[in-house]
Every structure is written in C-alpha cells, then in structure tokens.
Amino acid sequence: MLQNDRPHRHVQDSTKTLVVTCACAEDLLPLAAALAEVLVAGDVLLLSGGLGAGKTTLTQALAKALGVGDDQYVSSPSFALVHEYVGRLPMVHMDLYRLDDEEDVEAAGLPDFFDRSAVCVVEWPDRLGGLVPEERLEILIEHQPPAARRLHLVPRGSSWQQRLERLAAQWTRCGACPPEKDTPGEDMR
DSSP: OOGGGOTTOEEEEOSSOEEEEESSGGGHHHHHHHHHHHOOTTOEEEEEOOTTSSHHHHHHHHHHHTTOOTTSOOOOOTTTSEEEEOSSSOEEEEEOTTOOSHHHHHHTTGGGGGGSSSEEEEESGGGGGGGOOSSEEEEEEEEETTTEEEEEEEEESHHHHHHHHHHHHHHHHTTOOOEEEOOTTOOOO
16 A cells, blocks of 8 residues: 555644654655755754664664665664764764663763764663753654554754754655644643
C-alpha cells in the first residue's frame, strides 16, 4: 500500500508541538526528508522513547536524507557512545543509554560535540541533565503496536520555534497528509 493511502497517518500542528503519526517505519522517510530540509549545521535533535520506539530507525532515515552514503552504515552507538557520519551536513549520533547522568556525559567529553558544525542526534537525552543545549528540537517517539509511531516534535529556543512551521510545510510537500490543528500548548517536558 502506498504511503498516501494509509488513512490513519496524520499530522497535528499546534503552537508549540508538531505531532506526527506514521503508520509504519517507512513513513519515517518522508518525515526525515522534511526535517533534513530545515536542518543547519550545529542543530541538536534529542530523541526520546522506550526501547524499540524507533529512535535509531529515525536516525537512519535522517542520515539517508542528509546524504550519508550507503558505505556508512548507521547503527546505534550504544557501546561506542558516538558515531560520526559524512553527508550534505555532517551528523553526530550519540546514544547515552549506558550512561547514568550528566556527570558521566561530561566525563566522556560528549558536550564538546554540541559545538561542532554538524547535526547532533542524541538518543536517551535524559542523561544530559543540565547539559541540554538551549536551542534544540525534542522528538518523543511513542511506539503504537503493531508498527505505528507517534512523534511529538517540540521546539526549544527561538530558532526551532520559527522552523517548526517550515518543517510542517516540508512534511506536507514530501507527500504527507496536511497538518491538522491540535490543542495548543501541548508540551513534552
């Protein structure tokens, strides 16, 4: 079945949060393409969600949308903590699952990656504690069995608040369903 034929895939847009429901993992590809269109070097994306929610799958789709070649297999850096990839924009992928808190993050030197001219994608960002960058896009992924995902994209900082509207428009241009209004003020903090 084609993506546009999935009736339960939709987007909800509010002043603070963009909520996207994807019927299956393949639906993350157009979302990643839309996101890649608004990303700039230095952006930080914080991906939250339980084990198996789709954080690494979204990161793989984003890497593809950023032009990371097939020769650079994007995998979860659970044991290495960080993987770096070269594409249209460089991408740094962190997985903080094995760390306990911001002291562990700081001891590993991971905050230094936030100062690079790369898109920084962080899985398990709750471990950052007070090290969370002010300008960021928080993405909470909820797995809805059997295969659907509901993503809450929450902009933090003025740059992301301005770009969220562009992201919703890009999502629509990628062949996705048009945004629907959601209740204002939804916040994932």
